[in-house]
Amino acid sequence: MIEFLQFSAEQLPELLKGVPVTLSLWIIAIVLGFFLGLALAWARVYGNRFWYALSTAYIELFRGTPMLVQMFFIYLGLPQLGIVFDAFTSAVIAITLNSAAYQAEYFRGSVLSVPQGQLVAARACGMTQWQAIRYVVLPQALRRVLPQWSNEAIIELKFTSIAYTIGVVEITARASDIGSRTLEFFQIFLLAGVIYLVLTSSVASFLGWVERRYYVPGVTHV
Amino acid sequence: MADTPVLRADAIHKRYADNEVLKGISLTLARGETKVLIGPSGSGKSTFLRCLNHLTKPDRGTIELDGVEISDANIDRMRARIGFVFQDFNLFSHLSVLDNVSICPIRVKRQARDEAIRRAREELERVGLGDKADAYPAELSGGQQQRVSIARALAMDPTLMLFDEPTSALDPELTGEVVKVMQRLADDGMTMLVVSHEMGFARQAADEIVFMEGGHIVEQGPPETLFSQPAQDRTRAFLNVIAEHG
Amino acid sequence: MNIYDVILRDFPFLLKGLGIAVILLAALLALGFVIGLTICLLQLYGPRTRFVQWPLKAYERVFRGVPIIIMLFIFYYGLAGVFDISSFAAAILALGFRSGAYQSQIFRSAFQSVPAGQMTAARAHGMSLAQAIRWILFPQAIRHAIGPWTNEFSSEIKETSLAYVIGVVELTRQAHYIITSTQGNTLTVFAVVALLYFIVNKAGNSGLYWLEARLAVPGFEKRQ
Numbered sequence: 001m002i003e004f005l006q007f008s009a010e011q012l013p014e015l016l017k018g019v020p021v022t023l024s025l026w027i028i029a030i031v032l033g034f035f036l037g038l039a040l041a042w043a044r045v046y047g048n049r050f051w052y053a054l055s056t057a058y059i060e061l062f063r064g065t066p067m068l069v070q071m072f073f074i075y076l077g078l079p080q081l082g083i084v085f086d087a088f089t090s091a092v093i094a095i096t097l098n099s100a101a102y103q104a105e106y107f108r109g110s111v112l113s114v115p116q117g118q119l120v121a122a123r124a125c126g127m128t129q130w131q132a133i134r135y136v137v138l139p140q141a142l143r144r145v146l147p148q149w150s151n152e153a154i155i156e157l158k159f160t161s162i163a164y165t166i167g168v169v170e171i172t173a174r175a176s177d178i179g180s181r182t183l184e185f186f187q188i189f190l191l192a193g194v195i196y197l198v199l200t201s202s203v204a205s206f207l208g209w210v211e212r213r214y215y216v217p218g219v220t221h222v
Numbered sequence: 223m224a225d226t227p228v229l230r231a232d233a234i235h236k237r238y239a240d241n242e243v244l245k246g247i248s249l250t251l252a253r254g255e256t257k258v259l260i261g262p263s264g265s266g267k268s269t270f271l272r273c274l275n276h277l278t279k280p281d282r283g284t285i286e287l288d289g290v291e292i293s294d295a296n297i298d299r300m301r302a303r304i305g306f307v308f309q310d311f312n313l314f315s316h317l318s319v320l321d322n323v324s325i326c327p328i329r330v331k332r333q334a335r336d337e338a339i340r341r342a343r344e345e346l347e348r349v350g351l352g353d354k355a356d357a358y359p360a361e362l363s364g365g366q367q368q369r370v371s372i373a374r375a376l377a378m379d380p381t382l383m384l385f386d387e388p389t390s391a392l393d394p395e396l397t398g399e400v401v402k403v404m405q406r407l408a409d410d411g412m413t414m415l416v417v418s419h420e421m422g423f424a425r426q427a428a429d430e431i432v433f434m435e436g437g438h439i440v441e442q443g444p445p446e447t448l449f450s451q452p453a454q455d456r457t458r459a460f461l462n463v464i465a466e467h468g
Numbered sequence: 469m470n471i472y473d474v475i476l477r478d479f480p481f482l483l484k485g486l487g488i489a490v491i492l493l494a495a496l497l498a499l500g501f502v503i504g505l506t507i508c509l510l511q512l513y514g515p516r517t518r519f520v521q522w523p524l525k526a527y528e529r530v531f532r533g534v535p536i537i538i539m540l541f542i543f544y545y546g547l548a549g550v551f552d553i554s555s556f557a558a559a560i561l562a563l564g565f566r567s568g569a570y571q572s573q574i575f576r577s578a579f580q581s582v583p584a585g586q587m588t589a590a591r592a593h594g595m596s597l598a599q600a601i602r603w604i605l606f607p608q609a610i611r612h613a614i615g616p617w618t619n620e621f622s623s624e625i626k627e628t629s630l631a632y633v634i635g636v637v638e639l640t641r642q643a644h645y646i647i648t649s650t651q652g653n654t655l656t657v658f659a660v661v662a663l664l665y666f667i668v669n670k671a672g673n674s675g676l677y678w679l680e681a682r683l684a685v686p687g688f689e690k691r692q
Contacts, residue, residue, distance in 0.1 A: 063622070064669045065662040066629035068640055073662065076647070077655035161535035165633060172537055185545035193534045193542060200533040277592055302594030312589035315687045316608045326593040329603050360687030371589075378593060 008191050011178050015191060018171035022199070025088065025160045025170060029095035030103075030153050036096065037103030044108050046133070055104070062101035068162055070094045075166040091163035099156045106152060110145035111137060143219050150207035154200050161196075171195060226289045228253050228382050228413045234273050234283035236266075243269045244280070245437040249415075251382065256414040258424040258445075261434035262460060267417045268309075270434070271386050274415070275304045288381060302330050305375030305383040310391050311367040313359040313374070319346065320355040323374045331378065338377070345373035349403050365396030369403055376407075383407070385416040419464060425449065433457045474653070475660055478646045485642030486664050489628045492559055492638060497624060499564030504571025511572070512579055513597060524572075531569035536630050539566055544634040559631035563624065570620055578613035579605060611680075611688045618676040625669050639664060 043055035062070070075090035085093065114137050122132035164172035175192035179185040229251040236244040243266045251257060259267045272278040274285055276297050285292045292300045314322050323342035327333040333341075346352050349369040359367055368388055375383060385404065389397040401423045408414055408427040418424065424431055425445050432442040433454075441454045452458045475482075507524050514520055531539070543562035547553045582605050590600035629640045637645075643661045647654050 061666070064666040066626035066640070066665055068629045068632065069643075069658055069662050069665065072640075072643075073655070073658040077658050080653065080655045158533075158535040161537045162630070164537065172535070175538075175541075179545075185541065186549060189538055189541040189545060193530075193538045196535055196538060197530060197533040201529070275592060277588060298594050298596050300594075301592060304592075306589075306592040308585065308589060308592075310585060312583075312585035314586060314589070314604050314608075315583075316604075316611065316685055318685075325603060326595065329599055330594040358686040360685075374593070 004187055004190070007182075007184060007187050011182070011188060011191065014178060015171065015174050015188070015195065018169065018174035019195065019199070021088075021168065022157075022160050022170040025091055025095065025163060025168065026157045029092050029160075030099055030156055032092070032096040033099030033103055033156070036100035037107055040100060040104035041107035041111060044104070045111050046129075059101045059104055062098050063105075067094060067098045067159055068165060070098060071162060071166055087163070087167045090166060091160070091168050095156055095159060095163075098159070099152065102152050102155075103149065106145050106148045107141065110141040110148075113144055114140045140219050143214055143216060146207070146211050146214070150204065150211070153207065154203055157200055157203060158196065225252075227251055227286075228255075228288060229274070229415070230284075230286040230289075231270075231274060232284045232286075234270060234280045234285070236269055236273060236278065236280050243437055244273065246283070247434070247437075247439060248283075249432065249439070251413055251415060253413055254411040255429050256408040256412075256416065256427050257430045257432055257442075258428040259415065259417045259432045259434060260419060260424065260460070260464075261440075262463075265434045266437045267434050268386050271384050271415065271417055274384060275301050275306060277306075298330070302326075302378055303381045305372075305378060305380035307368070307371055307375055307383070307385045307388045309387040311359075311364070311371045313367055313371055315359050317358075318355070319351065319357050319359070319362070319370050322359070322370060323377045326374065327377050342373070342377055345376045346370070348376070349373045350399070363396060364392045365399045368392065368400045372400075372403055372407075381413065383412055383414045385414065385418065387417050387419075389418065389420055421449075421464065433460065435460070472656075474646070475656065481642050481646065482639065482660065482664065485637060485639035486668070488556075488636065489625070489638040490668065492556070492563070492628045492631060492636065493625050495560045496563040496567055496628070497621065499560065500567025500571045500620075500624075503565065503568025504573075504575055507568065507572035508575035508579060509601065511576060513601065528569045528572060531566045536563065536566060536627055537633055539563075540630060540634050555631070555634045555636050558634060559628075559636050563627060563631070567620065567624055570623075571617070574613050574616045574620060575609065578609040578616075581612050582608045608688075611683050614676060614680045614683070618673055618680075621672050621676060622669055625672065626665065629665070 040055045040059060043051035044059075047055065071091060071094040074085065074094050075087060078085070118136050118140065119132050122136040123129070127135065160170060161172040163170055164176065167173070169177075171192055175188045179188045182188065227250040229249070231247065231249045234244050234247045235242070247266070247270050249257070249270075259270070261267050269278055273280040273283075276292060276294075287300055287303060290296070290300075313319075314325065317325060320339065320342050323345055324335075324338040327338040327341065328335055343352065343355060346355055349372055351366060351369055351373070354362065354366060354370070359370070362370065372388075388404065389400050392400065397420065401420055404414070404416070404423060405427050416423070416428075428445050430442055431445050431448045433440045433448070433452075433456075435456055441448065441452060441457045443453075448457070449461065452461060507527065510520060511524055539562045540559060543565075544555060544558040547558055547561070586604050586608065587600055590604040591597070595603070628638055631638055632640045632644075635641070639661055643657050647657055
């Protein structure tokens with residue numbers, strides 16, 4: 001135990017350098033995934049047959065295949081077509097595309113759970129379809145979706161570690177490097193695990209706070 | 223043995239935090255006797271009934287079934303001999319009607335499967351639901367569900383049957399079929415303790431009416447005297463309310 | 469040699485990798501099932517003391533809060549130092565223990581969605597706690613659990629690909645071998661691999677939907 005603490009104290013600064021990379025990868029990807037997810041959900045709920053089919057196929061494809069394969073496809077496969085991204089960008093793209101598919105399904109569920117009468121009532125007071133969705137349906141749907149969305153965001157935070165496999169120098173890659181140098185693989189990955197645990201717990205508490213902050217009686221449960 | 227009561231409850235006490243629900247209830251039931259517990263809501267009737275088979279654990283007091291005291295050690299065996307009918311039926315939702323009636327004999331009494339099934343069919347005939355053996359609870363009306371739950375209790379060969387407001391979750395037009403089954407049970411000599419406001423049943427089937435209020439037994443006696451000449455003002459007041467609304 | 473010939477030639481290797489992935493999946497789900505059910509039963513019906521409940525809570529927190537890759541490395545390097553253990557066994561343990569933390573939550577909400585009266589009625593007719601759980605609660609809970617469990621199945625088939633990082637020769641690593649040995653068409657190889665995962669996932673889901681429909685009795689129809 002003491003040995004582990006000593007080792008941790010020595011290696012922690014080096015390992016922590018990976019945290020900003022992990023976090024920026026995560027934040028960029030879930031924010032982009034949020035907008036893409038909204039668009040996909042929109043296509044599935046309000047779109048015509050073409051947009052519905054396209055969005056459904058996209059969601060099925062990205063939910064049905066591993067993110068690791070998606071990342072390899074983008075980073076190792078696309079250059080063959082002359083499309084070259086650096087490792088970080090490839091990882092952002094893969095996590096964004098993957099996360100969007102999941103976020104879309106949660107958005108769709110929550111939009112559908114807003115009672116139909118809300119949209120009708122909004123149209124009845126003269127709002128356009130777009131206004132009704134923007135000012136009435138969406139604010140309710142986003143509140144309802146928050147708990148599931150938080151879960152999804154945390155899952156993606158953990159999935160950023162997959163970027164290590166294509167050489168993005170985030171926490172896991174740093175841990176692996178330190179492991180190769182010191183040959184203390186077990187200890188360094190244990191320490192990396194602790195860092196991830198702190199990150200995921202902090203994010204969970206923060207999103208829990210957001211949920212309570214935007215709580216509206218009757219729309220959301222706390 | 224002949225004069226050992228089937229049930230003897232002695233000085234049952236139960237309190238929830240500051241609320242003393244049962245303040246020393248004693249009651250006996252002789253073999254073949256039917257007693258009906260009445261009283262305003264919150265008087266402790268249901269709690270008392272649940273204390274009798276330890277679904278709610280009494281704080282103090284003793285309960286004997288055929289002269290044997292109920293304890294933590296023998297509770298499952300004792301419960302197997304006490305039929306219990308719930309207000310909201312509580313049929314096992316994943317089992318067909320036939321399996322609902324046979325599962326406890328098979329699992330608890332280790333009865334042979336064929337024997338338990340044969341017996342279950344008999345009990346279903348007895349409550350008039352022989353043709354519903356393969357239905358699931360969700361497919362039955364409330365009255366039918368309650369009759370199945372009576373059959374489920376009977377299939378265990380109970381020494382004593384407890385009924386906890388068996389008709390109060392039913393629409394008025396469905397109470398009749400359940401009351402009829404209970405009435406016939408009483409006539410057949412089953413020992414029964416019933417919490418109910420079905421005055422028709424109480425008048426016809428009960429050997430004795432027990433009126434409870436505020437955690438005490440206020441008064442008890444045969445239906446003819448208790449209903450026509452109650453000794454206590456509180457009993458009279460309660461009966462008036464029932465007569466107006468029930 | 470054109471890429472389709474390569475894929476045709478190396479397809480047996482991909483299938484072998486797929487076989488390893490499926491065995492890994494079955495083993496980790498089985499392990500997770502046992503762990504998840506045990507945790508759930510201890511949480512709902514076990515001793516309420518903090519001595520028992522706190523470690524269960526901590527177990528869930530840790531296994532749900534740490535990325536799979538990190539867990540795979542921890543198990544691989546942690547156990548390899550003590551036992552003579554293959555990367556395959558390490559992957560089963562890491563993924564199975566982790567799945568247990570997720571399955572415990574699936575089972576917990578399934579058991580909680582069985583109305584309290586079912587337990588009361590079972591106990592009132594003389595069933596012991598264990599009998600009531602076995603014969604009354606479990607059969608109902610499993611019907612509630614099968615939908616969410618299908619999602620867990622889908623997550624895990626994809627997560628078997630991560631066993632790649634500790635050297636398990638499953639589908640993704642076989643794909644890598646083929647690519648390095650042929651310096652060939654990565655795009656097509658990964659597309660084929662993605663398709664294989666997709667098919668197994670769909671097949672598994674259909675099987676579970678079929679099971680759900682078969683187990684459905686009136687009152688337990690699929691909701692929504």
